[in-house]
Ligand SMILES: Nc1nc2c(c(=O)[nH]1)N[C@H]1C(S)=C(S)[C@@H](COP(=O)(O)O)O[C@H]1N2
């Protein structure tokens with residue numbers, strides 16, 4: 001804060017309106033600093049008391065959960081990742097604006113600003129209490145933050161009052177002459193003599209310490225200076241609390257770095273059942289086609305976690321509970337000691353649009369869930385497994401999908417590495433054939449064997465179907481829509497998927513003409529997507545190119561267009577291709 005901006009205000013005490021406005025600016029600054037310190041200390045307390053939920057992440061998470069389902073773009077935003085930064089920045093701006101308002105209100109009327117901060121605290125408390133991952137520990141956190149913010153704001157506003165009071169005294173009887181324009185130090189002494197000093201019995205603001213002789217001491221040049229200095233000191237202290245708290249809070253982030261360090265040193269065992277070799281020719285080598293195996297850094301990421309849950313593998317436990325003969329608790333070392341299976345499996349997000357990129361294929365290393373569940377012994381009547389993550393998110397998978405012969409895995413490795421933190425480190429679920437929202441629980445900590453009639457997973461009450469088998473679909477990767485290509489034989493290619501059923505054929509048509517069968521590359525397995533390509537003889541002009549896939553059972557993908565909600569988009573991916581001569 002540039003303090004010299006204040007000086008002319010003090011100096012030009014005879015012009016009350018700008019002075020009032022500047023005072024309110026200082027009050028607003030006090031509000032921002034006080035609330036900033038409160039928020040930061042709250043985050044810090046959360047880091048110590050309840051690492052998986054802080055007031056800020058709780059409010060942000062509540063915002064994410066509250067976004068109504070069914071709105072296409074909203075859904076992508078809801079599931080997306082880049083939007084989280086936007087959400088946090090937006091929250092920061094809203095908090096800062098309300099904090100500034102709290103400062104101004106508190107300046108105008110005692111307790112009005114404190115009331116605003118109290119509401120902040122209550123909103124934070126409500127958000128924290130309604131988060132699944134909340135523990136009793138989280139309760140004092142928002143209250144502590146709000147209490148500190150209120151105390152600091154009251155303190156700052158009192159100091160501001162003392163300063164303005166002193167400045168007001170000084171200008172009580174300004175001479176009717178030209179106002180000095182320089183800083184108050186430069187004022188002629190005569191003006192100060194003209195103003196009644198505190199000692200001469202001017203009105204004292206409530207709670208103000210009687211100003212000592214120093215307050216109006218000639219060396220200061222102004223009776224307002226010490227009061228101003230005290231206010232600025234208080235503001236600095238408050239800002240420092242916010243800054244130091246922020247630094248400490250980010251040190252707590254060191255926990256995340258520590259787990260990242262453990263991850264990078266982790267050596268995964270080899271698979272007892274290795275992934276079948278990628279068949280020759282599975283990768284068509286057509287420029288622009290998605291790689292058959294998606295590198296981890298390019299793999300789409302979808303979850304509701306505002307802050308990636310940080311799970312120390314040494315503390316990780318998976319509980320198998322519910323309708324089972326024997327409850328099981330599994331730790332990470334025990335899991336790594338199991339005979340592991342490695343498979344390529346293509347997972348997809350239910351909110352993937354036709355032609356969208358919320359799909360990826362990786363080589364996953366894990367222990368078959370069916371073996372774990374066999375040890376637990378599901379009771380008759382059970383038909384669902386509710387998997388829960390460290391942050392409380394849940395997915396409901398049909399028990400059958402986790403106990404039949406498919407490779408549903410309790411995954412520890414992705415493409416030859418430990419799971420990346422944002423893809424579920426240390427352990428997640430991957431189930432061939434099911435959309436992620438009903439199966440692919442990251443940071444998994446519990447499998448509850450239950451019934452669809454008794455339990456409800458995270459997305460079900462938010463407008464998404466209880467069950468989510470992946471729909472047969474296909475995508476054109478080249479040419480990119482809107483891109484122009486040269487006349488002749490135009491190479492068209494992409495991917496097609498029908499997880500656990502397998503792709504039987506892919507066809508392409510131009511301008512709604514006859515379907516032509518594309519060359520289908522061999523799939524790694526029925527659980528993965530496969531590449532396809534076709535050369536189309538096209539002269540100059542604009543064409544509409546469409547693709548459709550048919551699974552190995554002979555069922556073609558659905559033609560009618562439907563949005564992602566409630567259980568996956570349908571329709572043909574359609575691109576417009578510009579062919580130049
Ligand atoms: N804990 C947790 N796991 C989750 C989710 C989530 O929100 N929280 N989202 C699911 C959804 S909707 C999808 S599509 C997949 C995406 O997995 P990825 O981010 O590794 O690609 O994770 C699933 N697992």
Ligand SMILES: [Mo]
Nearest residue numbers: 349350436437
């Ligand atoms: Mo998803």
